[in-house]
Amino acid sequence: MxxxxxxxxxxxxxxxxxxxxxxxxxxxxxxxxxxxxxxxxxxxxxxxxVEYVPNIFAQNIKSSQSPIIGIVTDDTFNQSYSYVIQELCLRAEAKGYSVMIFTTGGGRASEVKAINTLVGYKAAGVVLSVISDTPDYDVSHLKILHHSPTKLIQLDRQFDTSLPAVFVNDERAGRLIASVITEKSWRHILVIGGHEHSRITQARVNSILQNIPATTQVTCLYADYRYDKAKEIIAAHFSSGVMNYDAIVGINGAISLAARSVATTWSLKSVAFLSIDDIPNAEDFGFFYPSVVHDYKQWATIVAENLVAAIEDRPWQQRTVINGFLKNYR
Structure with missing residues (x-):
């Protein structure tokens, strides 16, 4: 109406x-x-x-689209997000676009403001990694994107699995981690994820559980995708006195780094570490561990190329799955 x-x-x-x-x-x-x-x-x-599109930040923009591309992400500490930002900035600026970057810090109010600002500016495109991919997350503020000409690509975390996105093959990542656990014959492992109801966490954890021997004892600890929050929750877990694990699995790089930091504090020298995603620059400090890695540069290139193609009405792949591979194993 x-x-x-x-x-x-x-x-x-x-x-x-x-x-x-x-x-x-x-x-x-x-x-x-x-x-x-x-x-x-x-x-x-x-x-x-009434299909209202807020334009309070752009009263003087008369065209249907402005030369702006927005990036809205929960936390730029995530290494893959950093690559996407760098690559998108290079490609966007080469095409004459300016890039606006918003970090929401896990706050929905910040995400609301970022999206409304970009739609108000009539941004040509948005790369969005929502603060939460749980089924109960209130995404009503994102419906405005359906009624605007702004092109959208979801990065990693998705609020709608039918919309354009570039994302990791979570089930494959879980299977690869499970193959290492099985071959090592570890008896007790700790798997640390993000929010318990996160789609990504559930997919990766369930894939691990489904592909390891039934005799393997698994403790699942649900933390946070952000390093500081994850570290706090992991430290509290070890403070309870439970630490007799053969191996610790981090569901993403920030969580794995937080687990490694806490384990160092507690002098857990005999525990093995596995990670889905790299721990940033770990090899520079002599820390080599089996991990499922994804080609971040490829990921960034796909996001950037697809978004620019969508803005320019050229053919593009709306949903792209990134497959990972094992690193530092065999």
């Missing part, structure tokens, strides 16, 4: 329909948690019904 006369609805239209001030509507899109929940939900519902 559009505004009368088929004109694009404005903040004033939304305010009139919702029975609130224009300032309240503006705040809903720029600083949502300063608006009462019921009022915010009412405004967002009306905005969806």
């Amino acid at each position: 559009k505004a009368p006369g088929n004109k694009s609805p404005t903040i004033t239209d939304i305010a009139r329909l919702a029975g609130v001030s224009s300032i309240t509507v503006s705040r809903t899109f720029t600083d949502p948690y300063k608006v009462k929940t019921l009022t915010r939900e009412k405004i967002l519902r009306i905005a969806r019904e």
